[in-house]
Amino acid sequence: MTSPADRLQALRARIDAAARAAGRDPATVTLLAVSKTWPAAAVRELAALGQADFGENRAQELAGKAAELAGLPLRWHFVGQLQRNKAAAVARLGAVVHSVDRLSLARALGRAGVAAGRPVEVFLQVDLGGPEGELAERGGADPAEVPALADAVAATEGLVLRGLMAVAPRGAAPGPAFARLAGLAERVRADHPGAVDLSAGMSADLEEAVAAGSTLLRVGTALFGARPLPSPEDESHQSHGSQQPG
Template sequence: MTDRRTELAANLARVEERISAACAAAGRKREEVTLIVVTKTYPASDVRLLSELGVRHVAENRDQDAAPKAAECADLPLTWHFVGQLQTNKVRSVVSYADVVHSVDRIRLVTALSAAAVRAGRELDCLIQVALDAESGERGDRGGVAPDGVAVLADAITAAEGLRPAGLMTVAPLAGPYAGRPRAAFDRLMEISTGLRAAHPAANMVSAGMSADLDDAVAAGATHVRVGSAVLGVRPGLG
């Protein structure tokens, strides 16, 4: 366990250096960017070590993995983010532990999240996942709503009991005009965010950037970066 703690501490330090350097290059303050460590496929023991090392935000993308892990770590001062595609039949479970859902992309999901939040007596921050490749008519399998659908979803979240419109999330597209151009993709997300904030001033979170492209996300103005392998290593079973 000591070796794992040392490994995680070293990885966190490297990621911290990257975020700090990207902030400095962009003329931003370091505290403007929140690191979310994506702990998917990793055990609760790693989450506990990360908490000891000062991590306060963790993310999961599969409810069947996340629910027991969140329960096991319920005593820790953590904010739990759900970042995966979310089926309505998993909503009730996700709402029981997640503080922020990054993958809201359809009205039906808003309705389900609202009902579950009210039932659980919780207030949930919702990020609208934007599929930037949808602008070119190409859609990947990562979920998300086309940019021209953001305003309608934001209004629906605002009107829904138990939910708050918190901002936007995207994954750099693998297809379409932004393929291989994460900085351009994140710049476009910031444009959409500016429009969203005009109508919903509190929806100021911009979740963008992962291990490979967090520097581009920070340069573009992201407020939250979602980092998994750069902190935890290559996921088990993937090499």
């Protein structure tokens, strides 16, 4: 068994190599450790090694860990499918939301950002396609609708548009899907120059994502190892966003 320090060092070496192969500065790529299902102690251990960004996909789990680790300089991200009635709780924690795929959710987050006194940073999740039945699990807006959604989000008080996010389709080479995402991100940036970030790439496909311009990699398995199996009760409470990063 490798230690967390060894896994983090190996992952950072992969990211650095991928960035250099793409002609990019490795400093332009941020590692987001997806700590869903792992205890706060695992987050604390990585934080002690210099890891600052952590992602969760359930609002309740995010709130619990944020409270337990309140003394650490962490940046929290919400990477699962978010229900509107959880928007205020996530906004109060200052978490970056990676999965905005509909205007109703954007408006709920905007209201929550105004109430919290600080805007919510958001990514628009893009549906990159996949086998029938997969899309309902992963979520995402139709690429054709993303520019209009970006306009609406950018005009919503209480929100800051960071960029686009996507998960590569299962069972297909990720490179072409990430290339389509990069093209769409360029179109959005033409209208919204501040939307400079691209949240794409996980443990298995981070090299392809970096080559396509990803600035934020959502990695779980390569950092923490195989995830603990959830109990039946946990499974009954998990959102569809459990399919998001890894």
